Amino acid sequence: MSDALPDWTGDTAPLRALQQTLAQQVVLRDAFAKPLRTVAGFDVGFEDGGATTRAAAVLLDADTLAVLDRQVARLPTRMPYVPGLLSFRELPALLAALAQLPQAPDLALIDGHGIAHPRRLGIAAHFGVATGLPSIGVGKQVLVGETRMALHAMRGAFTPLRDGTTQIGWLLRSKPGCLPLVVSPGHRVALASAPELVMRFTTTYRLPEPTRLADRLASRRDHPRSAD
Numbered sequence: 001m002s003d004a005l006p007d008w009t010g011d012t013a014p015l016r017a018l019q020q021t022l023a024q025q026v027v028l029r030d031a032f033a034k035p036l037r038t039v040a041g042f043d044v045g046f047e048d049g050g051a052t053t054r055a056a057a058v059l060l061d062a063d064t065l066a067v068l069d070r071q072v073a074r075l076p077t078r079m080p081y082v083p084g085l086l087s088f089r090e091l092p093a094l095l096a097a098l099a100q101l102p103q104a105p106d107l108a109l110i111d112g113h114g115i116a117h118p119r120r121l122g123i124a125a126h127f128g129v130a131t132g133l134p135s136i137g138v139g140k141q142v143l144v145g146e147t148r149m150a151l152h153a154m155r156g157a158f159t160p161l162r163d164g165t166t167q168i169g170w171l172l173r174s175k176p177g178c179l180p181l182v183v184s185p186g187h188r189v190a191l192a193s194a195p196e197l198v199m200r201f202t203t204t205y206r207l208p209e210p211t212r213l214a215d216r217l218a219s220r221r222d223h224p225r226s227a228d
Helices: 013-023 086-100 123-131 194-200 209-218
Strands: 038-047 052-061 067-076 107-111 135-139 158-163 166-172 181-187
Touching (some): 013 123, 038 086, 038 209, 052 086, 052 209, 067 086, 067 209, 086 123, 107 209, 135 194, 158 181, 166 194, 181 194
Parallel strands (some): 038 107, 107 135
Antiparallel strands (some): 135 181, 166 181
């Protein structure tokens, strides 16, 4: 496999070291197409008691949020769940789902974390570095870090998420009355741009449309014939 995704040998130390190396390749500035024409959501689930990794990709028009294509890729699960190394488990299927789309998106929103990770390489950052695509992590709960300011209840409010003195993302109130999302850049997106980009693609649900639709596919709650 590529340098960003070595074979699983059972030894976690090289993978943790590789995370630190790949994290140095993350670009934290806006380097995406303007205007954005397409956006895609990605998520991962598991079948067969975890033996099969099921990755979903949904491509949308960035202006209308109309679904342009949706794909599901299934691969044998390559390694067990290891805390902090989830991206090495999920990335092969995500790359396969990406390859099945008719075109690469201008921006990828991924269910998971970008740099809001102990070694600054969550799945969105790993995906971004491996593909070169602009990416943002949209997590459902904090993996690392804390906030020092209360988050306003208003829709669209956000507050910094910090690991010590370093800002690694934001808590974003995407929907009033719901728990906030953890938003962090993955690659080729500035820290300051990430929450506003996520809100651009958020309608009436807690999750932005790209990852909401991908979540439905990955969790088997949506079964279009084209995907299965």
